Amino acid sequence: MTTLRHVPSWLIGQASMHSHRLLAEGFATAGARGYHYRLLAALAAAGPASQATLGRATGIDRSDVVAALNEMTAQRLIERTPDPDDRRRNIVTLTPAGERHLATLETVLAGIQDEICAPLSAAERDQLVHLLTRIVDHHTGERTP
Amino acid sequence: MTTLRHVPSWLIGQASMHSHRLLAEGFATAGARGYHYRLLAALAAAGPASQATLGRATGIDRSDVVAALNEMTAQRLIERTPDPDDRRRNIVTLTPAGERHLATLETVLAGIQDEICAPLSAAERDQLVHLLTRIVDHHTGERTP
DNA sequence: GCGGATCGTTGGTCGCACCAACAAGACCGG
DNA sequence: CCGGTCTTGTTGGTGCGACCAACGATCCGC
Numbered sequence: 001m002t003t004l005r006h007v008p009s010w011l012i013g014q015a016s017m018h019s020h021r022l023l024a025e026g027f028a029t030a031g032a033r034g035y036h037y038r039l040l041a042a043l044a045a046a047g048p049a050s051q052a053t054l055g056r057a058t059g060i061d062r063s064d065v066v067a068a069l070n071e072m073t074a075q076r077l078i079e080r081t082p083d084p085d086d087r088r089r090n091i092v093t094l095t096p097a098g099e100r101h102l103a104t105l106e107t108v109l110a111g112i113q114d115e116i117c118a119p120l121s122a123a124e125r126d127q128l129v130h131l132l133t134r135i136v137d138h139h140t141g142e143r144t145p
Numbered sequence: 146m147t148t149l150r151h152v153p154s155w156l157i158g159q160a161s162m163h164s165h166r167l168l169a170e171g172f173a174t175a176g177a178r179g180y181h182y183r184l185l186a187a188l189a190a191a192g193p194a195s196q197a198t199l200g201r202a203t204g205i206d207r208s209d210v211v212a213a214l215n216e217m218t219a220q221r222l223i224e225r226t227p228d229p230d231d232r233r234r235n236i237v238t239l240t241p242a243g244e245r246h247l248a249t250l251e252t253v254l255a256g257i258q259d260e261i262c263a264p265l266s267a268a269e270r271d272q273l274v275h276l277l278t279r280i281v282d283h284h285t286g287e288r289t290p
Numbered sequence: 291g292c293g294g295a296t297c298g299t300t301g302g303t304c305g306c307a308c309c310a311a312c313a314a315g316a317c318c319g320g
Numbered sequence: 321c322c323g324g325t326c327t328t329g330t331t332g333g334t335g336c337g338a339c340c341a342a343c344g345a346t347c348c349g350c
Contacts, residue, residue, distance in 0.1 A: 003186050008258050008270065009164040011277035016161030017338080018284040019154040024305075033305070041148050052328055061308060066330055088315045088328040113153050119283040120276065125153065128276045131269055132156035138264040139163040162307080169336075178336070197297055206339060211299055233297040233346045 019116045026108040031075065032101070035060055035068040037109070040077065040102040043094045050089040077101050164261045171253040176220065177246070180205055180213040182254070185222065185247040188239045195234040222246050 004010040020034075027033050038058040043049065046057060055065045069092065072078045077098035083089035094102070117125045149155040165179075172178050183203040188194065191202060200210045214237065217223045222243035228234035239247070262270045 003190055004183075005278070006274060007254065008262055008274060008277075009168055009254070011274060011281055012157065012160045012164050012261075014281045014285070015157045015277050018281070019157050020305085021338090023154055035306080038149075045148055050328075051330095060306090062328075063309085063330070063332085064307075086316070086328085090329070109152065109154070116157075116280065116284075117153055119279045124276060127272065128280075129151060129153055129156060131265065131273045131276070132153075132160050133150070134264045135261065136156055136159045136163070139261075140159070165336090166307090180337080195297075196299095205337090207298070208300075208302095208340085209338075231297085231347070235298070 015116075019112070022112045022115060023109070026112055027105060030101070030104055030108060032105055035064060036072055036077075037102070037105045039065070039068055039072065040094065040098060040105065043078065043092060044099065044102055048091050048093045050083065050086075051092060052089075054092060072098070075101075160261075164257070167257045167260060168254070171257055172250060175246070175249055175253060177250055180209060181217055181222075182247070182250045184210070184213055184217065185239065185243060185250065188223065188237060189244065189247055193236050193238045195228065195231075196237060197234070199237060217243070220246075 024033065027037060035058075038060060039054055042054055042057045046053075049057070051065050051069065052062060054060070055062045058065075060068070069078060069080065073080060075097075076095055079093045079095055080090045081093065083091045117128070120128065169178065172182060180203075183205060184199055187199055187202045191198075194202070196210050196214065197207060199205070200207045203210075205213070214223060214225065218225060220242075221240055224238045224240055225235045226238065228236045262273070265273065
């Protein structure tokens with residue numbers, strides 16, 4: 001696509017495709033996918049939380065949280081306990097296996113960042129992060145005004 | 146996701162999500178989607194071509210080309226003619242309506258680029274394009290050696 | 291002429307993002 | 321205390337994009 005080579009959205013999309021593919025491969029060999037990592041990371045960062053809270057923290061839809069959590073309970077990575085203070089809620093907890101799993105996914109993730117940014121110097125990588133941060137912040141801030 | 150805010154692949158993915166959403170909205174109001182634009186652009190750039198050629202030029206799978214082309218023939222944007230020189234092939238041609246449609250999609254696309262890059266100066270936008278180009282080239286070059 | 295490659299097509303799979311609806315429960319104003 | 325409103329978990333379904341396997345038909349090199 002010669003025409004599209006200068007178009008930001010095309011470049012962003014292509015870069016996203018490649019990184020997503022690499023990430024999906026890496027996560028798949030660990031038996032996980034993107035949603036799993038995000039949820040594990042959120043749980044590790046903020047401690048046990050309800051599913052709705054997790055959904056808000058990760059930007060994953062409530063219904064998709066349910067599905068991912070089902071898969072993760074099957075793998076004994078998390079546990080669902082009914083909240084005694086609010087019987088609508090489930091309190092989701094990270095199991096030791098879940099913490100270990102998160103650690104391996106974390107290393108996978110880090111390795112793939114280097115792979116993605118291979119052609120860039122450290123300074124350029126920081127530059128890229130800075131530019132993208134501004135774009136992402138701009139469009140997430142304006143989402144729900 | 147505080148943890149992910151510095152991770153390139155996360156930023157790329159988020160940026161891709163936003164631009165994809167904007168683009169999908171814009172294209173949808175014109176009755177198109179991403180594949181349609183890509184195919185129209187490829188046809189305009191290289192002239193009439195077979196479906197397999199189009200697939201290779203756009204990076205879209207043969208089977209997905211079929212589906213998109215079906216939708217586009219229903220909208221009278223393209224025409225499929227059997228190739229007399231090779232009876233396996235269809236020669237796909239852009240209709241006048243298709244050219245007009247492409248033009249409107251082109252303006253939609255351009256507008257959205259500005260929207261995406263709104264928080265960036267012209268120089269920064271060039272910088273971003275340059276950095277992303279290097280990443281994309283790196284990972285597409287290594288794809289099929 | 292035969293074997294291998296190519297082309298269009300059908301019919302699936304997967305990941306991610308999203309939406310609508312519902313019952314159960316919480317919560318608040320009157 | 322009761323009714324209305326909101327939240328929570330869950331079910332089920334949509335759309336897009338990327339991909340893969342298999343098929344008959346056709347072409348091409350040997």
